[in-house]
Amino acid sequence: MSPREMVGRIGFYTLVALATAFFALPMLWLVSTPFDAQPGLALAIPDPTLGNFSELLDNRYALGSLLNSILLAVGTALLVVAFAATAAYSLSRVRIPGRDVLLYLLLLLSSIVTGTAAMVPIFLLMFELGLIDSRVGVVLVLSGGLLPAAIFILKDFMDSVPKSYEESARVFGASSFQILKDVVVPVIRPGLSTISVWTIVNVWGNFLVPFILLRDADKQPAAVLMRTFYTEGGSPNLELISTFSLLFSVPVIVMYLFVNRKYGFRFYGGIKS
């Protein structure tokens, strides 16, 4: 190895080490602190214990909020998958008048009308509809926001599925409903599971929408409730925050591993909480 290559190698590994440190440093706390008998804000070698996890049971709202997160995520995923799949199928297979304009508008809208830019009218709308403090209301708002992108992804997916399957079923005399149920749904299942995971991860991490729409701590999801662990009453409850964060992040990590294994992480570039 020439000296020049040597310098190059050292430079390369220094860069990699720096990048690794930059990205890992904040996250190490999440791995070590939940198991530390004296949890602090600083990163420390833990004095091993599982006792911190009892805090989860002591807090009246902690486990309930995780349940709320599940309710919101699953509810939204069901709505988004059902509505996006039917819409995407029709838009892909039937030339409904105005289809291209509709798709263009959906793409445009989904990038413009974000939760942040529309928080004022959404809050007022839910206020006027009497849907403040309603989990159903949060599910509806989140579904409305995620649907355009979901329809877009699924329509692209549908377009790439050959029609020959449906055609042969037709030739053999299957009814429209039978074809949808027994041919189309099984074929697009990977697309449907992509959209479910994408929706769940998005809702699981969403803070703003439930934050402005849910006041009652019994109804708040984990993302919102976490704030009360360290803003009320001065010093943060580190036993609770660390164990709760770990539990709260596990589903996302599991889904990431699932997606990574199944599709690799190309995945329409768009999974994000």
Added chain:
Amino acid sequence: MAQTTSPATEATAPGEGVGADGIDGPDGTGKGGRTPSDSASGGETDVVGLGKWRASAFVAPALILVSIFLVFPALWTIYIGITNYRLTGIAARAPEFVGFDNYVRAVGDADFLNSLYLTLIFVLFSAVIGQNVLGFGLAWRLQNVQGWVRGLVQSLVLLAWILPSSIVAFLWIALLDRDSGTLNALLGTPGLAWLIEYPMVSIIVFNIWRGTAFSMLLYSAALASVPPSQLETATLVGASRWQTLRDIVFPHVRGHVLTNTLLISLWTFNDFTPFLITAGGPNDRTEILPVYIYNTAISGGQMGYGAAVSLIMLLINLIIALFYIRLLRERK
């Protein structure tokens, strides 16, 4: 809501239209099974025989939800913005029409202008420069590395991107803590309150950490499309790393740089996560536009004024999105 919205048409574009043209034409099977309902709905594409009405009924539920919870709020913003709508007090009962007062007030309001300026700084340094450069750098340096090094770095970068924002916000609060934060221990700067002394720098570095994954993924895919033969030629003629990058790689990824910059700018512009770290403080020094809207409208109850500022934000989003979609169409 949909921070993620754009379905990265990047990855999906090549598949576009394959299904539509590939099967129907030559052998004419689609036409064979034609029924009256088919011809009514434009013929050979409607394989299952849904017909125009049932097809529309399939699209309707999604459109109704999107109309009520996405389109209507956006349009309603225009109306609320020209009233003095408030959550409490007299104006809450009967909001009055105030014309462009809210906009006039915004343009002359030092807090709003400060917020606009901070947003610009935030987007420019954390997304346009930070995520872009770091994302490209990682993709470029890791492209020929195989094995655990690449896997480790990529997983960490992705993890920073997918963890819920409430968690990462607290992780950064812990990292930057004045008295017992890990950063002060590492740098040997005890007692330095990063979030008070350097609040903007803190949230900018935070957002680079948080969002670099998308750029890294996009550039990794883009770099894979650079023909290896050209790279080999460059090595043969003894081009330096920098020359290779400038003359061979960059022309291939230029389109992706634009796409990527527009998308990450849009997302960063609409990001509410800094609120979880600084809540706009200290003294409004990190009060970027999303936080400003929250503080004036939701927290302060001035809905009319907040809607006016929201409309400005929606218009900026519209401009970025139009650029983006135009770029995608040109590519096709």
